[in-house]
Amino acid sequence: MSYYNIAVIEGDGIGPEITGAAMEVLRAVGEKFNLRFNFNKVLAGGRAIDEVGVPLPEESIRACLESDSVLLGAVGGPKWDSLPGHLRPEKALLGIRKELGLYANIRPARLLEELKSACPLREEIADAGFDMVIVRELTGGMYFSESGRRNGSNGHEAFDTECYSEMEIRRIGVIAFQLAMTRGKKLVSIDKANVLESSRLWRETMHGLAKEYPQVEYSDMLVDNASMQLIRDPKQFDVVVTSNMFGDILSDEASQITGSIGLLPSASLGETKRGMYEPIHGSAPDIAGQDRANPIAAILSAAMMLRMSFNQEAAADHVEAAVSGVLASGYRTADIAPPGTEAVSCSRMIELIIEEISK
Numbered sequence: 361m362s363y364y365n366i367a368v369i370e371g372d373g374i375g376p377e378i379t380g381a382a383m384e385v386l387r388a389v390g391e392k393f394n395l396r397f398n399f400n401k402v403l404a405g406g407r408a409i410d411e412v413g414v415p416l417p418e419e420s421i422r423a424c425l426e427s428d429s430v431l432l433g434a435v436g437g438p439k440w441d442s443l444p445g446h447l448r449p450e451k452a453l454l455g456i457r458k459e460l461g462l463y464a465n466i467r468p469a470r471l472l473e474e475l476k477s478a479c480p481l482r483e484e485i486a487d488a489g490f491d492m493v494i495v496r497e498l499t500g501g502m503y504f505s506e507s508g509r510r511n512g513s514n515g516h517e518a519f520d521t522e523c524y525s526e527m528e529i530r531r532i533g534v535i536a537f538q539l540a541m542t543r544g545k546k547l548v549s550i551d552k553a554n555v556l557e558s559s560r561l562w563r564e565t566m567h568g569l570a571k572e573y574p575q576v577e578y579s580d581m582l583v584d585n586a587s588m589q590l591i592r593d594p595k596q597f598d599v600v601v602t603s604n605m606f607g608d609i610l611s612d613e614a615s616q617i618t619g620s621i622g623l624l625p626s627a628s629l630g631e632t633k634r635g636m637y638e639p640i641h642g643s644a645p646d647i648a649g650q651d652r653a654n655p656i657a658a659i660l661s662a663a664m665m666l667r668m669s670f671n672q673e674a675a676a677d678h679v680e681a682a683v684s685g686v687l688a689s690g691y692r693t694a695d696i697a698p699p700g701t702e703a704v705s706c707s708r709m710i711e712l713i714i715e716e717i718s719k
């Protein structure tokens with residue numbers, strides 16, 4: 361029997377519904393594979409602001425640091441939108457990433473066979489299918505480098521800078537190359553090396569790493585071209601590695617072409633096995649508490665945790681197969697149900713997946 365301590369940040373909006381789903385699924389798969397999970401609910405985000413006045417209380421950080429991994433729903437909502445930056449729920453996410461040293465964000469974007477009709481791309485592109493993983497650098501670049509306001513020659517101005525060290529580029533590169541080795545052995549690094557000095561260092565460093573992984577077919581692509589290629593021919597991508605800002609934008613683009621953001625999981629990783637796992641979508645305040653959320657992204661996030669942090673490959677495969685099985689049987693939540701067809705509720709979808717797991 362293996363035991364795991366999981367810190368659970370339910371968060372706001374649909375967060376409690378979907379993290380509840382992930383916990384139920386972990387319990388069910390644990391029964392089958394002899395795994396035990398201890399879930400420790402941790403306060404962060406808008407609820408933490410309401411209850412204790414800050415988005416990420418010290419004791420929540422401690423609980424995450426003491427856990428084997430963190431499962432997050434989503435944080436934020438209109439209620440907290442007018443608060444100053446340092447008190448916004450999203451600060452909790454940046455805080456956890458920093459405290460846990462999570463510098464790599466891993467986002468699979470796969471077009472499920474059962475959901476090809478939901479893909480917004482031309483039919484022949486959807487028919488070809490795609491299955492890629494975007495590895496985004498998470499703690500450097502534009503979002504963390506020097507920025508500010510000042511008086512310039514044209515009056516009041518604002519600036520943001522992009523700074524990357526070789527160390528930061530190398531460590532995200534290693535994660536991407538290693539991931540490529542476990543998949544199709546193909547890696548594309550996306551940058552803007554024709555304009556940005558930080559991208560030129562990025563490219564040089566990636567080329568150096570490529571020599572250490574001769575089995576991986578490596579290439580570079582400029583970000584403007586990559587944004588076109590993603591919708592023109594997504595099948596060409598296996599693993600993609602890119603900077604914080606480019607990854608932020610491209611991973612949303614990649615998620616859209618899969619048909620629903622309610623389906624996509626993500627992992628944030630650092631030097632240790634401890635990661636943070638969360639759906640890519642937000643707290644969906646418009647459907648919170650209505651039993652209409654799609655729990656699949658959160659459930660697949662739990663599967664990623666089993667695989668990437670706990671090395672429980674078979675259990676992860678089993679959860680993913682159960683999700684595919686339920687979708688193949690035709691069940692859909694409202695976000696992925698074709699117009700005019702009947703949708704199942706969030707709780708019914710959870711029941712169906714658990715039944716499939718326990719078969």
Ligand code: NAD
Nearest residue numbers: 434435436437438622641642643644645646647653654695
């Ligand atoms: P969102 O992802 O919450 O919602 C966008 C649309 O997708 C909405 O119509 C919503 O109903 C739908 N949707 C999202 N997840 C769904 C699911 N699982 N099932 C069915 N439908 C789903 O994005 P938003 O509306 O831009 O943001 C809402 C709040 O979430 C904001 O406060 C934002 O800051 C926050 N947010 C948090 C995170 C995070 O915690 N990681 C990420 C993104 C946004």
